[in-house]
Structure formats: C-alpha cells, structure tokens
Amino acid sequence: MIAFCIKKAFFDLWDNLLVIALLNLGFIAIFALILSATNLLAAIDTFLVAFLTPTLAIMGATLYLGGVSLATRDMANYETPEFREILRYFKQALPVSAVLGLIYVVQFFVTSVAFPFYVQIDNIFGLGAIVFLFWASIIWLLASQFYLPIYTRLDRSPKKILRKCFLVFFDNTGFAVVMAIGVVLLSAVSLPLAMLIPGPAGVMMWLQSGFKLRLLKYDYLEANPEADRRSIPWDQLLFEDRDKVGKRTLRGMIFPWKE
Numbered sequence: 001m002i003a004f005c006i007k008k009a010f011f012d013l014w015d016n017l018l019v020i021a022l023l024n025l026g027f028i029a030i031f032a033l034i035l036s037a038t039n040l041l042a043a044i045d046t047f048l049v050a051f052l053t054p055t056l057a058i059m060g061a062t063l064y065l066g067g068v069s070l071a072t073r074d075m076a077n078y079e080t081p082e083f084r085e086i087l088r089y090f091k092q093a094l095p096v097s098a099v100l101g102l103i104y105v106v107q108f109f110v111t112s113v114a115f116p117f118y119v120q121i122d123n124i125f126g127l128g129a130i131v132f133l134f135w136a137s138i139i140w141l142l143a144s145q146f147y148l149p150i151y152t153r154l155d156r157s158p159k160k161i162l163r164k165c166f167l168v169f170f171d172n173t174g175f176a177v178v179m180a181i182g183v184v185l186l187s188a189v190s191l192p193l194a195m196l197i198p199g200p201a202g203v204m205m206w207l208q209s210g211f212k213l214r215l216l217k218y219d220y221l222e223a224n225p226e227a228d229r230r231s232i233p234w235d236q237l238l239f240e241d242r243d244k245v246g247k248r249t250l251r252g253m254i255f256p257w258k259e
Contacts (some may be wrong), residue, residue: 001213001234002178008076008245009182009209013202016075023068023086024199030060054108059101061200066090066097068204069148076208078244096151099158100144111137142176143169145183148204149211168214175214182206213241 013020038053067090074081081089111133118129143165150161150168169176183203190199198205216237221227 001232001238002175004238004242004245005210005213006182008213008241009206011245011248012072012075012078012209013198013205016080016205017197019071019075019080020198020201020205021196023071023201024196027061027064027068027200028195030064031057034060055105058104058108059098062101062104063094063097064090065148065200065204066093066100066151068201069093069097069152069208072201072205072208073149073152073212075205076212093148093151096156096158096161097148100147103144107137107140139169142173142180145176145179145207146211149207152208153211153215172214175210179207179210182210213238 034053034056038049038056041049041052067086070089070093071081071086074085114133115130118126118133120126121129146165146168147161150164154164155161183206186198186203186206190197190202193199217232220232220237221229
C-alpha cells in the first residue's frame with residue numbers, strides 16, 4: 001500500500017504541476033507579506049514582533065493550507081479544480097483551519113516556555129515533565145497530519161475532527177510515521193526549489209493521497225465487520241486506484257514517445 005501511495009502521490013503531483021506551483025506562489029506571497037509587516041513593526045516594539053511573527057506565520061500557513069487541502073483533495077480524486085473553486089475553498093475552510101492554527105500557536109508558545117523552564121529544574125520532576133511534553137508534542141504532530149484530510153473527507157466539526165485524528169493515529173501508527181517521514185523529505189526537497197515544487201501544496205497532496213487510500217481500509221472493515229484488521233486485502237482494495245493511475249513509469253513520463 002505504501003509503495004503505491006508514493007507512486008500515486010507522485011503522479012497526482014505531476015498531473016497538476018502548474019496548479020501546485022501556483023498554490024505555492026500564494027503561500028510564498030503570504031509569508032512575504034507577514035515578514036514585511038513584522039519588519040516594519042520591529043522598529044516600534046521588538047517584543048511585539050517576537051510574539052507576532054510566529055503567530056502570524058503559523059496562522060497564515062494553516063489558514064492557507066485549509067483551502068489548499070480542498071484543492072488537493074480534488075486532485076487526489078483525479079479531478080482538476082477550477083480557479084473559482086479554489087477561491088471558494090479558502091473561504092469554506094477558514095473556520096476549521098483557524099482552530100488548527102490556534103492549537104499550533106498555543107503549542108508553539110507553551111513548548112517554547114515550558115521546555116526551558118523544566119530544563120532548569122534539575123530533578124526527576126523536571127525530567128519527567130520534559131519527557132511528557134516531548135512525547136505529547138510528537139503524538140500531536142503525528143496525529144494532526146490527518147486534521148485537514150479528515151476535514152475534507154469525513155467531518156466538518158473541529159471537535160469531531162480532533163477526535164478522529166487521534167483515532168486514526170493510534171490505529172495506524174506506522175502509517176502516520178511513514179506519512180511524517182514523507183512530509184519531512186518533501187519539505188527538504190522543496191527548499192532548494194524555492195518552495196515552488198513540491199512545496200506546501202505538494203506536501204498536502206501527499207497527505208491527501210495517503211489518507212484517501214487509507215480510508216479504503218475502513219470502508220472494507222465496515223462492509224466486512226468480521227474481517228481480520230491485521231490482514232487487509234490491499235491488492236483488491238487498490239484495484240480501482242491503480243487502474244486510474246495507470247501503468248506509468250518515470251521514463252515514459254519524460255520520454256512518452258519511447259513508450
């Protein structure tokens with residue numbers, strides 16, 4: 001399943017390369033505006049800037065990714081969203097993505113303050129608090145990968161989405177780790193390419209493609225409640241998606257006349 005997920009995400013990205021690049025340009029523009037605004041405020045109050053910069057950066061990124069998540073959902077479903085649909089998506093996703101952004105902001109400031117504080121406490125209590133905060137942050141970051149994909153495919157209530165994030169994570173821990181590794185690798189590849197490709201939109205495409213395929217497991221278990229959860233017939237479940245992706249290769253993609 002993981003091997004096909006990588007292939008599907010790659011070709012979903014390739015088939016929508018221009019749209020992905022344009023979405024990433026919007027992301028870059030938002031960050032440029034935030035940096036410009038905070039640089040102007042730096043001359044007035046450096047403490048205010050130290051608070052506003054991460055807050056605006058996190059909120060700006062999360063709010064933008066809310067709309068991108070809906071657009072990449074369509075792409076993962078083998079559809080190409082129109083420009084007017086993408087604009088509507090940003091407005092539609094605003095309330096739900098704002099909740100995620102606020103949680104990330106709180107997490108950032110809590111860990112920024114708490115970690116240094118507990119490091120200074122040279123006893124078992126301080127060590128225990130550090131270990132707890134570390135693993136709580138890791139679990140939340142792994143679970144929160146599914147927040148926007150769940151919003152686009154399953155639920156619109158932030159409370160229910162958060163609950164399902166952890167249900168999906170604890171039921172698919174290995175898969176969540178694989179998805180997180182993919183996020184890190186795609187982000188690393190994006191840096192020398194000025195975040196245009198794959199960029200944040202490419203990362204979201206990866207998460208959408210992976211979550212779309214993972215949901216097939218739950219569709220199967222719902223239809224077959226007596227089935228063994230540890231033995232999912234992925235070859236059978238992935239047949240339709242494999243057929244839609246086709247038997248494309250990297251060589252045929254670059255040199256189609258040689259196929």
